[in-house]
Amino acid sequence: MASGAYHGVNPGMGWPLAVSAGLMGRSARALWAALGSLALGHLLSMLVAILPFALLATLLDWQRQIQVAAGLLLIGFGGFLLVVPRHPRALARIPPSQLVLWSFAVAVAHGAGLMLVPIYLGLCRSADTDSGQRAAGVLINSSVDVALWVSVVHTLVLFVTAGASAWMVYRYLGLKFISRSWVNLDAIWAMSLVAIGVLSLI
Numbered sequence: 118m119a120s121g122a123y124h125g126v127n128p129g130m131g132w133p134l135a136v137s138a139g140l141m142g143r144s145a146r147a148l149w150a151a152l153g154s155l156a157l158g159h160l161l162s163m164l165v166a167i168l169p170f171a172l173l174a175t176l177l178d179w180q181r182q183i184q185v186a187a188g189l190l191l192i193g194f195g196g197f198l199l200v201v202p203r204h205p206r207a208l209a210r211i212p213p214s215q216l217v218l219w220s221f222a223v224a225v226a227h228g229a230g231l232m233l234v235p236i237y238l239g240l241c242r243s244a245d246t247d248s249g250q251r252a253a254g255v256l257i258n259s260s261v262d263v264a265l266w267v268s269v270v271h272t273l274v275l276f277v278t279a280g281a282s283a284w285m286v287y288r289y290l291g292l293k294f295i296s297r298s299w300v301n302l303d304a305i306w307a308m309s310l311v312a313i314g315v316l317s318l319i
């Protein structure tokens with residue numbers, strides 16, 4: 118939930134596009150429709166990152182190695198974003214009319230789903246303490262269920278937080294607020310990826 122709120126407040130995850138859609142469409146309905154599209158794209162990016170680990174987590178003999186690999190992957194990705202802060206140019210070529218695709222691509226490029234992998238693996242481990250006695254099919258279903266819940270809860274909190282941010286700017290603060298108070302969170306984001314990777318290893 119905390120990471121969902123963090124993603125929701127981050128303007129890089131797209132809520133200014135929802136404000137723009139609301140202003141251009143001259144309706145709050147356009148704003149909420151755009152937020153729904155952004156949330157759907159973000160949810161898909163979570164599932165793409167977490168579901169492979171959900172299936173791997175059923176390999177109980179390798180669970181510790183999988184957790185270490187996920188932590189190292191997160192640290193490496195965060196380090197890469199610190200060294201190469203530029204966004205892929207392909208992201209700028211996705212028109213705002215395709216918000217689901219844009220949100221999915223941005224979340225994948227930022228490693229948003231990757232950030233949830235250590236959290237998911239910790240929840241999966243505690244939920245599957247007696248899984249040694251279960252059949253492989255039951256293990257896979259259990260892991261996938263936890264992965265889906267983590268992704269859905271994260272996305273719901275993101276939607277509410279991004280919605281609150283977008284609504285405040287749309288209804289009360291105006292676009293000048295964005296231009297005056299825009300904070301580039303890329304370095305903070307990359308450092309948080311590294312920090313979560315280190316914490317997951319510890």
